Amino acid sequence: MSKLARILLVSLALSLSLGAGSALAQAEAGLRLAPAPVNRLDDESLQRGARDFINYCLTCHTAQYMRYNRLEDIGLTPAEITDNLMFATQKIGDTMTVAMTPADAEKWFPAPPPDLTLEARVRGRDWLYNYLLGFYRDEKSASGWNNIVFPNVAMPHVLWQLSGTNKLVETEFEEQGKAEGAAIAAKGLSRVEEKPGGKYALLTVATDVPGTMTRAQYEAFVGDLVNYLDYMGEPIKNQRIHLGIVVLLFLGVLFVFAYALKREYWKDLH
Ligand code: HEC
Incomplete structure (x- = not known):
């Protein structure tokens, strides 16, 4: 095998194993996630997501890098941002922080609410989408809620008025x-857990x-929210995608001319 072929093979194997590694990090054993219905080039979805994030999440969580x-x-104008999405005391260049101090957060919650700017890069879109679908009533937990994706999470189900309340359904099987x-037949979010015995x-x-x-409206609502969380983790990615499309179009046009030139050169030889 030539040296070049070997280098190519090794780099291919490396990139495959790195890709598999990050996919594994997201999918915990036994947990099946429904794919998040998100499109980060859909500005209207991102605007709805930003509004819902500010209304429902920014009370406890910060987005201090946004x-x-x-x-x-x-696609929002400065006036729309200041009039609809901000408190009067803040300036438009401010980051998304909250009035709650870390000391208060520690007093009120067994685990403090983390900053969510980069959350989508840590957990992934599908994880976040299913997390917001995965809350159910649990009388045994301190908040009265539990979550199938994040067991014993300290966050209450803040969207329950919209989604309604879920209950946990547990079916036992003799074999894994x-x-x-x-779980595959059930489609969507589920978790397989080993039980005693x-x-x-x-x-x-x-x-x-x-x-x-x-249910469909709530799923669309959560989809917008996750779309926004994903956008916020890497806002510049949208510009990269747009630039990529322009470059491909340019190469497409260039190909037409290059091909015409090639035919012109080879015309007399054929
Ligand atoms: C009443 C306060 C409160 C509100 C409102 C709230 N959260 Fe939370 N959230 C928490 C707390 C507390 C935790 C920490 C839970 C833990 O680690 O057990 C948390 C944890 C999380 C996590 C998991 C973080 C991680 O990776 O460990 C995510 C994701 C999250 N919240 C998203 C949201 C979103 C999206 C909203 C808006 C729909 C929201 N939260 C609204 C209190 C809140």
Whole structure:
């Protein structure tokens, strides 16, 4: 094998194993996630997500690396940002912080709410989407809520009025394979857990009391929110995608001319 071929093979193997590594980091054993319906080039979805993030999440969480005026990148005007999305005391160049101090947060919650600017890069879009679908009622937990994606999380289900309340559905199986088969058949979010006595349980959530939104509306709402969280983790990526499209178009046009030139040169030889 030539040296070049070997270098190419090694770099291909490396990039494959790195890719597999990051996918594994996101998908915990036994946890099956539904794909998040997001499109980071959809400005309207990002605007709805930004509004919902500010209304429902910024009360406890910060986004301290995100400035309000960056929202102009997703099509909002400075007036829309200051009038609809900010408190009167803040300036448009400020970052998204909250009034709650870390000391208060520690007093009120067993685990403090982390900053969410880069959360989508840590957890991934699918994880976040399913996390916001995965809350269910649990009388045994301090907040009254639990989560199938993040067991025993200290965050209460702040969107329950919209989503309604879910209950946990647990089905037991004698073998791991059967439980995993049922998880695939169930589609969407589920978790397979080992139980004492060598049994396996398939955990899913089901609506108990409906909220103000239908299931489909809530899924779209959470999709917008996750789209925004993903955008916020790397705002510049949208510019890269746009530039990439321009470059491909340019290469397409260049190809037409290069091909015409080639035919012109070879015309007499054929
Ligand atoms: C009432 C306060 C409160 C509100 C409002 C709130 N959260 Fe949380 N959140 C918390 C707390 C507390 C934690 C830490 C939980 C833990 O580590 O057990 C948390 C944790 C999280 C995590 C997991 C962080 C990690 O990787 O460990 C995510 C993601 C998250 N919140 C997203 C959101 C989103 C999105 C919203 C808006 C829809 C929101 N939160 C609204 C209190 C809140």
